[in-house]
Amino acid sequence: MEISSSLPPIIINSDQASRRDYAITTRAGLGRTGSRIELSSNHFNVSVRQPDVVFYQYTVSITTEDGKDVEGKGIGRKLIDQLYKTYSSDLDGKRLAYDGEKTLYTVGPLPQKDFDFQVILEGSFSKRDSVVFDGGSPSGTCKRSKRSFLPRSYKVQIQFSTKIPFKSTLDTQRRVDTPDKNAHDPLRVLDTVLRQQAAERGCLLVRQAFFHNDKNSVEVGEGVVGIRGFHSTFRPTHGGLSLNIDVSTTMILKPGPVIEFLKANQNVKLPRHIDWNKARKMLKNLRVKASHRNMEFKIIGLSEKPCNQQLFSMKIKDGERAGETKEITVYEYFKQTYTDPTESAYFPCLDVGKPNRPNYLPLEFCSLVSLQRYTKALSGWQRASLVEKSRQKPLERIKTLNDAMGTYRYDENPFLAGCGISIEKQMTLVEGRVLNPPMLKFGNNEDFLPRNGRWNFNNKILLEPRAIKDWAVVNFSFPCDISRLSRELISCGMRKGIEIDRPFALVEEDYQYRKAGAVERVEKMIAKMQSKFPVDPPFFVLCVLPERKNSDIYGPWKKVCLTEAGINTQCICPTKINDQYLTNVLLKINSKLGGINSLLGIEYSCNIPLINKIPTLILGMDVSHGSPGRASVPSIAAVVGSKCWPNISRYRAAVRTQSPKLEMIDSLFQPVEDTEKEDNGIMNELFLEFYQTSNKRKPKQIIIFRDGVSESQFNQVLNIEVDQIIKAYQRLGETDVPKFTVIVAQKNHHTKLFQARGHENVPAGTVVDTKIVHPTNYDFYMCAHAGIIGTSRPAHYHVLLNEIGFSPDDLQNIIHCLSYVNQRSTTATSIVAPVRYAHLAAAQFAQFNKFEGISEDERVPDLPRLDKKVASNMFFC
Incomplete structure (x- = not known):
């Protein structure tokens, strides 16, 4: 039975999908390839003289x-x-x-x-x-x-x-x-x-x-x-x-005076410029020390009025009116009892009491105590x-x-x-191995062997360049000569083998909208573009953003182009226009338009062990959670799947929202009867893409790279996520179950590797699978990239399942190779490309909607779906 995008899904009972209970595999042996290297690690051996304790x-x-x-x-x-x-x-x-x-x-x-x-x-x-x-x-x-x-x-x-x-x-x-x-x-x-x-x-x-x-x-x-x-x-x-x-x-x-902290926090020079609404949010729940009594308090808010106007009632101790109450300002009280709070007389007081029993302190008497964590992003x-x-x-x-x-x-x-x-x-001494780098294939049938995990495109052309026609440049008020920029880009493209026509339009943002909100600025720019392209939208748009990092325009612009207009787009903010910068931009553009910048030599010659003869799908899976301080924001699950088998360098992404903090991906398989929308789940999307781009072949093997899970969640990956993938596969008419190899990739760990001799980082391709690894589980450390700045952090790979039967050398080699196929990079990456792609896809979708927090009984809002003209592209590059 053939799969096609127009074929109605075959619905099976969950009982029909034979659920398997997988156990985490144990170590299958040690790798042998590569040159030996002596290393040390930040593990210190522990001896136990009383093991029966x-x-x-x-x-x-x-x-x-x-x-x-x-x-x-x-x-x-x-x-x-x-x-x-x-x-x-x-x-x-x-x-x-x-x-x-x-x-x-x-x-x-x-x-x-x-x-x-x-x-x-x-x-x-x-x-x-x-x-x-x-x-x-x-x-x-x-x-x-x-x-x-x-x-x-x-x-x-x-x-x-x-x-x-x-x-x-x-x-x-x-x-x-x-x-x-x-x-x-x-x-x-x-x-x-x-x-x-x-x-x-x-x-x-x-x-x-x-x-x-x-x-x-x-x-x-x-x-x-x-x-x-x-x-x-x-x-x-x-x-x-x-x-x-x-x-x-x-x-x-x-730590230090509260007023000085607020000035620094809001980047103002004078206290009178402080935004007290922002200050109220920032100071809530922080601890301060009061100098007049040498005591600590917890801030619950600010007074509604300034110190010299905020009244409270106090009992009179002496005189004829002893025992009665009188109204007095916080300012007058502290002036009479302690000292004149002149600096903060016109500022709100800190409220360190309880919700119904305010307790006011003048700002200048208070200092933030030390070691208070800052948990915001x-x-x-x-x-x-x-x-x-x-x-x-x-x-x-x-x-x-x-x-x-x-x-x-x-x-x-x-x-x-x-x-x-x-x-x-x-430190513990350990023996490692340095794997040989894979050969890369460029245009004009050129082979190149990277050195220490690095290469460049100087005097090289792309393997499969895509012509750029019907395109435009839009500029959101960045001080940039976009005519010169387009000419330089065309010239650089010619040197890399990319045919680039002159842009149909150079669209500058109207001056009056420069201070408007991001969504409005994007809407006005799209309207202006449509006036330049009244019939069909451009095939590709180069977008010049006003800021280099975290531009508010990025998310709304990407959302409109990818989900509504179906336009391929590349955002830039060029502080320096030179060949290196433009080459990096062209690598991203070519990938998004379906081109290939380079391939592995063994990939080009269809000679990847255990993959080239049996249709194999490679998945990269990641879940992105809300930033610190936004824990109730929906999480975003992204999965990328390889296509055009036997290639392992081209991928499609599928992205969904899910409940906040949920680490297991719950949208891999979506029973048809359980959804009001025509969404059969992430894996349905990726299986169809693989089938349509791989000569009508269905995957018989699936390699999963899972990012972001801890050791306590390994069994859930095997028995929840793999089970969902099997159900999605069987719904498409297959009774057999593909073979799985499941690998967890971790970057957030605390093992470092150092050369035992020498002061540099370990060389690219360093692998350790002895001594400091788990005593029984199948894991190893790999530092595929070259550490240029600081100390390299190796990736920690845990092999949970290996039904495909990779030997230790074959598995380490394919993981090493997958660190060289990132199409937007000219260095080996610290983590395999599928995981990196999944992370990029989730991050880009997170910019589409600035989700607010949701309560437990609220439905998780859906993400917009990609337009069919760009859905299969590597938009995340």
Whole structure:
């Protein structure tokens, strides 16, 4: 039975699609190809002298004297610390590892399974000393809180939960066939110890990383500072247990006077220029220290009136009217009681009270406390500044990590020492291999062998150039001579083998719209274009944007062109017009128009092992979530699929929205009866594209590259997403199930590789599949790209399934080759091209609609569908 786009879908029952339960594959062997290289890694070997140690896990419950639950890691840690000092003998002197919430661990059992302790914290206070306006009554009353340093009592219950034998982790190192599912539990205990140790030093904790203020902090503008810390975690590896330490950076708000912070945050020179509506949003929930009483408060908002007008009622203490109330401004109160708040007299006050009981402090008495995380997304120039200022060359990073091992003395921790743990002070040495680069094929039958993962198009022509006819240039007010730009582009195209006609029109934005909103500017530009092309729209449009990074016009422009007008488009913002810049632009344009810039030599000659003889579909899958601070924004799932088999360089993308934070892609298969729209799901789209471009062949093998999932989600990828792909395949009339090879590609990990001899980054093509890899699972590290700036981060590939039967060398070779096929790049990429393409497609669609957050019961809004004239193109290049 043949598939065609006009054929109605064959509906099958979910029961008809034989669901398979896949298990994660184990290591099939080691790679052998490539030249040997000695490396070191930021893993430090761990020795365990007491492997039979058993950890005991206990549940912690903390309440006040009146039975109210106490939450908050800060108070919890203080209480457990005080509990240990007070009741150490009752606990048999055992050290406690506490996670700050509801769990603690010990080495061996406590004397009994249940405890009820009364813990008294000295120096706690019940009310804070400040001006409180009680809005609960019409007239209002002032409650002048007196600082109370009376001890406060808490009830702490500790109850036995379970045993965690350390041996389960150590046995996993040796047991391949039946790895222990609980092997990570002892590591969670050890990681809790590391976090507790950092908390005792007053560090900011972010998952398994800790941060402190030091001289290496970098300012990135708008009152935001990047501070350096360390990620540290215990990991089971092929060479034994190891401690993985890496340099990490997080963003905090610059501590100091609140007024100075607001000036920096809003890029204004004088306090009177501060936008107080923006300030209210920025300051909410931040902590400040009040200089007049040396106390900390949490900001809930700003006063409605300035300090010198904001009234509250206070009781009169002395004189004939003692006991009565009077109205007084915050300004007058602080002037009489403390000192004159002249600088902030005309500014709002900080409200540090409760929603119905405001508590006002003048701005100039308040400073932001240190180590408060900044969780919003950084702007483009902030990210660039952070990268520029925080990068480290390999030798510098090695020194930083070795110094950290000496400074923090992890294995001197009493809890770890009680486990018999010792940690080597030197990095783990490991043997790697450097794979040979693949041969590339250019136009005029030219072969080229890249050097250290790099090449260029100097004196070369594109393999399959596409002529550019019926095109136009539009300029959104960028100061650019677009006539010269078009001439230079035509000239450069001729040198690269691309035939480019003169543009039909050069369209400049009308001056009066330059300050309008982005959507309106795009609408006016499209209308102006239509007046130039009254019958048919141009085949291609070169769009000159007004800003280089994060232009508001980009999303609306792409949306109109790709989903409504069906126009291929390339956006640029040329600060310097030269051959290199124009060549890079032409590489993107040629890919979007269906051309091929270069191919792998083995691809050109149809000689890719296990792929060239059996129709093989390659998928790249990624899910993009809302930026920090926008967690309720719908997530965007993007999947790219290869086409024109046996090529592995050309792809089509399919993109859908899904529920916020959902990592598993839920639109791969869409039962017809469950949808009101004619959307059969992502895979239906990609299967049809493969069939129509591959000589009416259906894929018999599918290679999946999945990005962005953690180890805990591997089984979901195999048993949810693969199952959906099988259902989509069978709905098209197939009873057989294709063979799968499923690989997870991770970039967000903390393993670094360094040359054991030399101070440069590891060479392009470096692979490590021994010693620091997982003890049983099939994984390896590959640094396909050349690290020019900072320290290279290898990609971590996990092979979850290998039904196709790739040998380790064949699999590593094809992954290496797929890092050389990105059509918009002249370097090997750090991650395989299908994953990179999926990420780009999701990012571009995310610009189409500025989605607002949605509630749980709301339907996730759909994305617009691509126009059929551009749907098959590599629009994401």
